[in-house]
Amino acid sequence: MHLQLLGLDFYQQPTIAVAQHLLGKYLIHRSNEGKTVGRIVETEGYLSGSDPASHAFRGKTTRNAAMFGAPGRVYIYFIYGMYYCFNVTTAPEAIGEAVLLRALDPVDGISLMQARRKSEKIDDLCRGPAKLVIAMGITPDLGGHDLRAEPLTIAEDLRDEPPQFTATARIGITRATDLPLRYAITGNRFVSR
């Protein structure tokens, strides 16, 4: 597979555009356990100011500080007392916006994903924001990491056509449930729900 790193300008696009353009891209993590690769098939945008479902809605805090930092970085947060969710920060500094990765198509390192997830089911390895974090071996110490650098990067396969996607309401939130900020590759079997 021929992969090429994304350019910096990618990270300066508006959050909604980034959420859509991340579809079809590859998330690559190299750890001492091995390499895992997943194709992004489902994302959600979280905006600033007008989006009460966003962690950034009430302003910058210790927890969400990464959202207000430089774009193209990792924002990872602890939720429900036991899980982590993985985001890519998007907007310029001081503007708290990010894109949540909700599902991946397992591409490489599948046996490692199965071991981490304690599950053999390919379809279920990365179908869900906390599941993909476990399968990819992403840990909270990667918070703030620059995704242009190892060990965790995002790349594209130039042979890929931009995928068709569907926009729907975001999942698992109780506020701003009307905003169509969830994007999923149309008909993809690895999309959550």
Place this chain on the structure above:
DNA sequence: TGCCTGATTGCCT
């Protein structure tokens, strides 16, 4: 200080 909720998941009925 105390209570409630959450960008979830998996187990139980």
Place this chain on the structure above:
DNA sequence: GGCAATCAGGCAA
């Protein structure tokens, strides 16, 4: 389909 697990942050008192 229902609900427990498990804890940090937000908000009321």
